[in-house]
Amino acid sequence: MKKAxxxxxxxxxxxxxxxxxxxxxxxxxxxxxEFRPFSFDLSIPxxxxxxxxxxxxxxxxxxxxxxxxxxxxDRMILVNGLGHGGTTTICTGNALRMDKRxxxxxxNLDDEFEEIxxxxxxxxxxxxxxxxxxxxxxxISQEMNLNPQITPKMGHYDRCRSCxxxxxxxxxxxxxxxxxxxxxxxxxxxxxxxxxxxxxxMIEGGRAKGxxxxxxxxxxxxxxxxxxxxxxxxxxxxxxxRSDISCEPHLFVDPVLCVAAEWEGSYQxxxxxxxxxxxxxxxxxxxxxxxxxxxFNKNWSCPARDIVSMxxxxxxxxxxxxxxxxxxxxxxxxxxxxxSEAVAICKEMLHRLGIKKKDMFLGTINAGHPGGMLxxxxxxxxxxxxxxxxxNLYVADATLLPESxxxxxILTIIALAKRVSKVCINHWE
Ligand SMILES: Cc1cc2nc3c(=O)[nH]c(=O)nc-3n(C[C@H](O)[C@H](O)[C@H](O)COP(=O)(O)OP(=O)(O)OC[C@H]3O[C@@H](n4cnc5c(N)ncnc54)[C@H](O)[C@@H]3O)c2cc1C
Ligand code: SF4
Numbered sequence: 527m528k529k530a531x532x533x534x535x536x537x538x539x540x541x542x543x544x545x546x547x548x549x550x551x552x553x554x555x556x557x558x559x560e561f562r563p564f565s566f567d568l569s570i571p572x573x574x575x576x577x578x579x580x581x582x583x584x585x586x587x588x589x590x591x592x593x594x595x596x597x598x599x600d601r602m603i604l605v606n607g608l609g610h611g612g613t614t615t616i617c618t619g620n621a622l623r624m625d626k627r628x629x630x631x632x633x634n635l636d637d638e639f640e641e642i643x644x645x646x647x648x649x650x651x652x653x654x655x656x657x658x659x660x661x662x663x664x665x666i667s668q669e670m671n672l673n674p675q676i677t678p679k680m681g682h683y684d685r686c687r688s689c690x691x692x693x694x695x696x697x698x699x700x701x702x703x704x705x706x707x708x709x710x711x712x713x714x715x716x717x718x719x720x721x722x723x724x725x726x727x728m729i730e731g732g733r734a735k736g737x738x739x740x741x742x743x744x745x746x747x748x749x750x751x752x753x754x755x756x757x758x759x760x761x762x763x764x765x766x767x768r769s770d771i772s773c774e775p776h777l778f779v780d781p782v783l784c785v786a787a788e789w790e791g792s793y794q795x796x797x798x799x800x801x802x803x804x805x806x807x808x809x810x811x812x813x814x815x816x817x818x819x820x821x822f823n824k825n826w827s828c829p830a831r832d833i834v835s836m837x838x839x840x841x842x843x844x845x846x847x848x849x850x851x852x853x854x855x856x857x858x859x860x861x862x863x864x865x866s867e868a869v870a871i872c873k874e875m876l877h878r879l880g881i882k883k884k885d886m887f888l889g890t891i892n893a894g895h896p897g898g899m900l901x902x903x904x905x906x907x908x909x910x911x912x913x914x915x916x917x918n919l920y921v922a923d924a925t926l927l928p929e930s931x932x933x934x935x936i937l938t939i940i941a942l943a944k945r946v947s948k949v950c951i952n953h954w955e
Pocket of ligand 2 (some may be wrong): 619685686687688689690691692693695696697698700701797798799
């Protein structure tokens with residue numbers, strides 16, 4: 527059987543591993559370790575915050591090594607998951623189909639989405655878990671004709687304890703993440719090498735021969751007939767650049783900004799996050815307790831249980847780049863205008879809840895949906911293969927997305943990775 531190497535175990539990588547094992551002898555290379563949910567009681571970081579010890583968001587990585595934090599020059603916080611399951615382990619479980627733009631390019635993923643809905647349980651049956659404040663915000667958004675929709679969630683939400691800690695990993699096993707697919711791949715016989723960071727793809731005579739990977743200080747060449755990169759929107763472009771394959775300066779990240787206020791007994795910090803959403807052309811709005819802002823932003827000074835917050839998730843201009851491993855990403859004037867428009871709607875919602883606009887405060891801008899640096903075009907609608915890649919090297923993660931969606935991308939990345947896998951089986955098995 528031919529050998530395939532898959533880099534990364536997030537939404538794209540775990541999917542490709544599950545789909546390809548059996549057709550190929552799959553080896554999965556993962557830079558991080560096994561994922562463990564953040565185990566501490568949140569009163570501990572709350573105490574550290576009061577003592578003034580939480581002054582830099584990067585400190586999270588010490589307590590929670592599966593979360594990677596970076597800062598841009600403009601102080602935007604970039605978040606991604608590192609370890610088995612990639613960023614899906616710290617997601618909030620939102621399960622939206624977001625392939626309209628891909629369809630316009632001629633990429634029809636109907637079959638792949640059908641498969642996904644057979645494999646991953648998706649539900650909107652979680653309203654019994656909502657707090658009173660959320661119910662009220664839902665009513666307010668209906669009054670304002672904002673057409674709120676209950677968020678589809680992936681997983682077994684009958685197990686959800688509404689603890690509000692989704693972004694720290696689910697201790698109840700309620701939320702679905704890509705470790706489910708990873709486990710299936712391993713059960714079918716795939717091999718996984720953890721703490722193995724891929725540096726570059728080795729190319730000889732126009733073909734990818736293998737990857738150079740570093741594990742515990744030792745660099746080795748691992749050879750394969752087929753190589754699939756799924757190291758995520760921040761990781762894959764770095765590997766490609768080191769392999770002398772340039773990407774496009776089209777990085778997007780879906781920035782998040784929260785508009786918050788003190789609201790006694792809101793308990794949003796102990797509630798299923800993003801229970802409903804309001805979709806607009808360039809952003810979505812959703813109730814969300816932002817742990818990052820709460821612990822690190824001085825404006826978030828009241829007790830966690832007494833904060834009410836609305837999240838804005840923006841579809842940003844894809845004008846970022848990664849060069850020599852450094853991420854360049856700033857909000858454009860258009861991004862800022864759209865954010866202001868969204869802030870005004872959130873403020874009006876909180877005002878209708880009974881809060882004075884002068885008492886509202888903003889969170890720290892953070893982002894965790896990177897992608898777009900090797901975007902698919904209509905020319906690659908069938909092959910899903912960018913011609914600048916050697917013929918036996920594919921990408922199967924958010925790097926392929928043609929534009930920022932300002933929306934949860936996991937299901938769409940999984941659908942794309944499924945299609946990439948089918949193409950690989952047809953051409954290379
Ligand atoms: C806090 C947060 C909440 C989110 N919530 C949602 C949500 O509710 N719904 C949703 O749809 N999306 C959500 N997202 C976004 C979603 O999780 C990501 O967009 C998605 O997981 C990206 O998939 P990917 O395969 O591109 O990369 P990832 O899932 O990030 O996987 C990349 C993998 O590659 C590994 N890796 C990186 N570099 C290397 C290397 N050099 N060598 C080997 N391995 C490497 C990483 O450890 C990781 O396993 C959220 C993101 C964040 C940060
Ligand atoms: S809110 Fe529910 S799904 Fe999220 S971490 Fe808690 S138990 Fe898991």
